Amino acid sequence: MPHRLISPRTATSKELDSLVHVLDGADIIIHSLAGTITHWSIGAESLYGWTREEAVGEKVFELLATQYPNPRNEILEDLKTRGFWRGEIVHRHKSGHDIQVATRCVLVNLADGQPAVIQTNSDISALKKAEEAVRAREAHLSSILETVPDAMVVIDQKGIVMSFSKAAEKLFGMSAEQICGENVSNLMPSPYRDAHDDYINRYLETGEKRIIGYGRVVTGRRADGSLFPMELHVGEATFNGERIFTGFVRDLTSKIKIEEDLRQAQKMEAVGQLTGGLAHDFNNLLTVISGNLEMIEAKLQPGPLRDMLTEAQDAAADGAKLTGQLLAFGRRQPLSPKQVDLGQLITSFSDLLRRTLGENIRLSTVLSGSHLEAFVDASQLQNAILNIALNARDAMPKGGSLTTEISSVSLDADYAKMYPEVRSGNFILISVTDTGSGMTKEVKQRAIEPFFTTKQVGSGTGLGLSMVYGFVKQSGGHIQIYSEEDRGTTIRIYLPALSTPKSDLSAPDAEPAQAPLPQGSEHILIVEDDPRVRKVAVTRLRDMGYHVVEAADGAAALQILAKNQEIALLFSDIVLAGGMSGDEVAREARRQRPDLAVLFTSGYSEPALTSHEVIAGAQWLRKPYTARQLAERIRSLLDHG
Known part of the structure; x- marks a missing residue:
């Protein structure tokens, strides 16, 4: 909209004198276009501290050290063109302090043809301070609400x-x-x-x-x-x-999940104490039964009655094995721990497993690193692995593969926060992964409960994983189960590691612990359906300087990727809720963005996952991972592709 032009009014010198006289209490200054002051009201004296005698004849912009919002010559041109100008300026008081002023200038022509400017001013210093205070409070409130x-x-x-x-x-x-x-x-x-x-x-x-x-x-x-x-x-x-x-x-998602985990741990502890006590008493009964049967058997001649006693003795022996499993779950079974090289122990145990599992199941053992030593009961550990292997065999009736991986891991405080039953420290991790039918969410939640089984009646006691759980807890470790339907199962056993050189528990290419973590500023998309794990990963990467976007499932991740072309790396769990797996998300993401770097993470064993033939160039980071392992793997992908 064009500015409305106002023709300059004509006024005599007497009229200007009368104007200032009538409105003497107002802040009025009359000056030439060059700025020479001709009239100075009492209001101007009160506002600026200069008397009329001191002001008249001075340049207004010099006397008041005027600070204009635009160059003065532009304001004068505007004044000549439009006939008036208004705005906010800063004047200097005689004492030296600044005064915020709202001003209006009107151009008039004197009788002799010379132009003059009538300038009225209003002190808005208090208003400006109030506005600044409001803005400061708003900024303070905004910062609080954002953090x-x-x-x-x-x-x-x-x-x-x-x-x-x-x-x-x-x-x-x-x-x-x-x-x-x-x-x-x-x-x-x-x-x-x-x-x-x-x-x-x-x-x-x-x-x-x-x-x-x-x-x-x-x-x-x-x-x-x-x-x-x-x-x-x-x-x-x-x-x-x-x-x-x-x-x-x-x-409350994370809080409720932690409370559920804690209740489950407390329930398992209570059930363990109950079953341990029952097994102890039952063992006493079996001792009486078995002892009396032995004495009767010694007095009988060979024949049908003695054969019946032998069958009863065998049944009592089976009962003793069952109570042994109950005692292990209840953590009351006496252990004989000693220093054991777990890599050597499990490798030598593989031949027995191979014969037990049959020819249609491929068995492989992977050792990662050295100093894989723990203080543990070797026979009970072998028994635990055998129970896991037998469950895996039953989950693969048409054959498959079973991978056992032994490695050194360090669980940090972040990981321990996510799982209330876990403590931080150095552990030897035994991961046993099958390619079987996997477990539903409901089965996985009850898998370690005693007497719970998905097998047919007479095919199992339901104490296999319960015994493993009890043995691991009694040994000072903990157990985790990763499983999805049609994706197989990984059972992870963490046993406290013996004192080992710190460098042996780090990734082979890790820098000294005191070295700063590699930093970056690229955009990273994290896809993780566990909110606690996602929160830790997001916090870690943001602390490293990255711009992080997060998604809880594959569909949300692909929508984000389509809208944000700055994302340089996809960091995804391999098993996701919502219908799409991590490798499916990555394939679709690579179809849209062939240059996208991809990093997978999972609780499954890495060798088992690599058999899925996921996209080329993708790398793996096994859970749990440290901040340093995450930082170095991210930089490796972004710097070298």
Whole structure:
């Protein structure tokens, strides 16, 4: 829109004198275009400290050390063209301090044809300070809201979202632009969504509180439709006569998972104590039974009765083996630990396993590194591996492969935080991986419970993995199960390592521990369905300087990849929830971006995974991994391809 031009008005010198006289209390300065002051009101004296006698005849921009928003010659041209100019400038008081001023200049023509400028000023210093204070408070509040881990959502009394913090964007998987102006019920699943507006209306009418002021556990809904438990705290305030509600939301997914793991560990501990006590008493009974049978047998001549006693003795022996397994689960079985080279022990045990498993199962053993020594009962460890191998054989009725890998690992504090039953330290890891049918989520959760079995009646006691669990716990270690249907199973046994040189427990190409971690600034996409593991990986990489984007499943990862061309590396778990595996995600990602670097991670054994023939150039990082191993592998891929 063009500026409206105002023709300069004509005024006599007397008229200007009268103007200043009538409005003497106002801040009025009259000067020539060159800036020479001709009139100086009492208001100007009060504002700037200069008397009329001191000011008249001086250059206004020199006397007041004027700071203009634009060059002075541009302002003069604007004044000549339009007939007026207004804006904010800074003047200097006689005492030396600055004054923020809102000014308006009007051009007039004197009777002798010379132009003059009538300038009126208003002191806005206090207003500017107040604005700066407000901006500072807003910046402070914004920094708090961006760093606080809890999400914040502000709604009006109609349920419309007014504000959506950065943490809320991350938690719900949507931007503030997408949700602001929409009803907050879009963040809730049914039936809570339909009932939400009724809750607010009932509260406004009756004062009956359902959530206001309370911390409650409710269910949230992300943009992708997935549901999650959350803790909600709601406060209220009144603004311009209307109520607004501020909700602080905390994701409870990780907390509930940790509590479930802890309850499961406590349950297994209680069951172990119970079964251990029962097995101990049952062993006493078997001792009496077996002893009396032996004495009777010694007094009988060969014949049918003696044969029946022999069968009874065999049954008592089987009962003794069963109670031995119960004692192992209950951690009351006496162990005879000694220093054992696990690599040598398991390698020599492979021949027995091969004969046990049969010819249709390929058996391989991989040793990674040296000093694979632990203080453990060798015979009980062999028995544990045999139980695992027999379960693997049953899961591969048509044949397959069984891989046992022994390596040194160091579990750091980050890993221990994710699993409450795990302690940090140096361990020898024994991974036994099969290519069988795998386990459902429900079976995996109950796999180590005593007497739980998926086999037919009479085909097993359900104590195999329970015995392994008890033995490992009694030996000071821990056990983890990685399994998915049709993806096979990996059983991982961690046994405390004997004191070993620190360098032997690191990756072969690791730098000294005191060396700084390799850094970077590239964009990395992390795909991990376990929120605790994902959070640790994201935090580690951001601490290393990388720009990190995260996804919980393959579909979300591919959507992110399509929109963000800056992503240089895909870091994905091989087994994901949501229908797509990590290698399927990587293949599709490589189809879109052939130059994309790919790093896989998994709790499965690496040799078993490599048989899946995943995409070329991909590298593997086995869980658990240290921050240094992650940093070095990332840099290796990004620097060398």
